[in-house]
Amino acid sequence: MIHWGSLLVVQLVSFGATVAVVGLIALALVGLSARAPASAGQRETAFSTRSGTAVGAICLLVAGAIVLFGLWEIIAR
Amino acid sequence: MSVLVIAVILTALAFDFTNGFHDTANAMATSIATGALRPRVAVLLAGALNLIGAFLSVQVALTISSGLVDEARITPQVIFGALSGAILWNLLTWLAGLPSSSSHALFGGLIGGTWVFAGSGAIHLSTVVDMVLVPLALSPVVAGLVALAATWIAYRIAALGDRRTIARGFRNAQVVSASMVALAHGTNDAQKTMGVITLTLITVGLLPARSAPPLWVVLLCGAAIAAGTAMGGWRIIRTLGHRISTIESTQGFVAEAASTAVILSSANLGFALSTTQVTTGAVLGSATGGRPGSVRWSVAATMLGGWLLTLPAAAVLGALAAWTASRGTVGTVVVGGTLVVLAVLIRLIARHRPVTAASVNDAPSAQPTVAAPARAAA
Numbered sequence: 001m002i003h004w005g006s007l008l009v010v011q012l013v014s015f016g017a018t019v020a021v022v023g024l025i026a027l028a029l030v031g032l033s034a035r036a037p038a039s040a041g042q043r044e045t046a047f048s049t050r051s052g053t054a055v056g057a058i059c060l061l062v063a064g065a066i067v068l069f070g071l072w073e074i075i076a077r
Numbered sequence: 078m079s080v081l082v083i084a085v086i087l088t089a090l091a092f093d094f095t096n097g098f099h100d101t102a103n104a105m106a107t108s109i110a111t112g113a114l115r116p117r118v119a120v121l122l123a124g125a126l127n128l129i130g131a132f133l134s135v136q137v138a139l140t141i142s143s144g145l146v147d148e149a150r151i152t153p154q155v156i157f158g159a160l161s162g163a164i165l166w167n168l169l170t171w172l173a174g175l176p177s178s179s180s181h182a183l184f185g186g187l188i189g190g191t192w193v194f195a196g197s198g199a200i201h202l203s204t205v206v207d208m209v210l211v212p213l214a215l216s217p218v219v220a221g222l223v224a225l226a227a228t229w230i231a232y233r234i235a236a237l238g239d240r241r242t243i244a245r246g247f248r249n250a251q252v253v254s255a256s257m258v259a260l261a262h263g264t265n266d267a268q269k270t271m272g273v274i275t276l277t278l279i280t281v282g283l284l285p286a287r288s289a290p291p292l293w294v295v296l297l298c299g300a301a302i303a304a305g306t307a308m309g310g311w312r313i314i315r316t317l318g319h320r321i322s323t324i325e326s327t328q329g330f331v332a333e334a335a336s337t338a339v340i341l342s343s344a345n346l347g348f349a350l351s352t353t354q355v356t357t358g359a360v361l362g363s364a365t366g367g368r369p370g371s372v373r374w375s376v377a378a379t380m381l382g383g384w385l386l387t388l389p390a391a392a393v394l395g396a397l398a399a400w401t402a403s404r405g406t407v408g409t410v411v412v413g414g415t416l417v418v419l420a421v422l423i424r425l426i427a428r429h430r431p432v433t434a435a436s437v438n439d440a441p442s443a444q445p446t447v448a449a450p451a452r453a454a455a
Contacts, residue, residue, distance in 0.1 A: 007212065029246035074134055075133055
């Protein structure tokens with residue numbers, strides 16, 4: 001019997017983890033962009049230097065936590 | 078432990094080695110292509126992480142040693158033949174630069190060998206379908222769709238930031254994501270050889286049925302796949318990194334993140350999927366999500382053909398080798414000798430058209446791309 005439930009879990013976990021980590025890293029880089037000097041033809045970012053750094057750091061921490069949680073789930077088994 | 082069992086274990090480790098260099102591309106092709114990692118550094122890092130990954134889980138090994146075939150009805154000669162067929166197929170596809178599935182080759186060899194020796198009744202078809210074939214068919218599609226969606230999201234968010242920062246950030250992030258794929262590869266693929274060696278030990282009564290792999294098996298398999306990975310399968314790295322599409326650092330990161338998520342979540346549930354197919358699916362998905370026009374669908378179609386051919390071809394080779402090996406000592410020696418001669422021949426042919434760490438990035442790109450953040454800092 002095909003384990004459709006387990007396959008669904010794989011799909012949902014894969015989708016959720018990937019989108020969350022990729023989205024958080026992208027958002028972190030947007031936040032950290034506020035620290036970069038504005039270049040010609042480049043629109044300004046939505047964050048101030050301080051808030052951008054904070055957003056970047058928080059997003060990177062959360063993304064790291066998701067990855068570590070995933071590894072922990074595997075090792076703990 | 079008999080000479081035959083030792084020969085089977087050594088052959089299994091040889092398969093594990095070929096699995097390593099055949100699949101180095103899975104983890105490192107896009108990172109090498111985007112310049113996130115130097116080729117030599119990339120393969121050495123992948124080798125080390127494959128070794129660590131081998132110790133993370135044994136769920137897949139249990140699936141192989143306890144589920145695919147009736148261990149009471151096969152002999153070490155059959156497993157030897159199956160492994161020989163799988164090694165030969167791996168070497169042929171490596172020569173062609175085709176990222177085919179080492180897992181398919183192994184399962185095909187095992188199924189073919191068991192079939193000719195003990196009949197179809199000795200194959201647990203329901204387990205083969207449920208735990209191997211269905212995940213193998215679905216996993217590249219899932220990885221591709223996940224990567225497609227994540228790439229779309231990544232580009233939308235990244236468009237709000239500074240191009241240079243985004244490009245540099247994703248390139249640095251690729252070092253981590255590629256490392257995660259290497260770790261996942263060690264977790265998933267090293268277990269397949271662990272499963273085969275455990276199966277051999279069960280068939281000769283050295284381990285009770287449904288045993289988990291002993292620590293020395295885990296250690297040897299981890300070391301073999303790590304050594305193979307560190308050799309670098311440059312031909313397949315070039316195919317995956319350059320011939321499918323021009324991959325940018327954002328796409329490379331997303332492809333690697335999606336591959337890691339699919340491989341690790343599947344390995345955790347005991348699904349023995351193909352890491353090659355997952356990573357190729359993810360690369361195709363991220364390439365399509367970034368710039369659909371840059372994807373070389375003819376290359377993708379060739380790969381799909383190779384995927385479809387791998388299982389039956391390895392089954393035929395495995396069946397032939399297992400039938401010969403099961404004739405007795407002479408048959409086993411003939412199979413071993415033939416394998417060594419063919420391996421040397423393939424190596425000699427490969428030397429006429431070498432692809433090395435220095436030339437792996439020389440291949441022409443699919444099409445020039447403009448869009449993405451990575452381009453600004455390139």
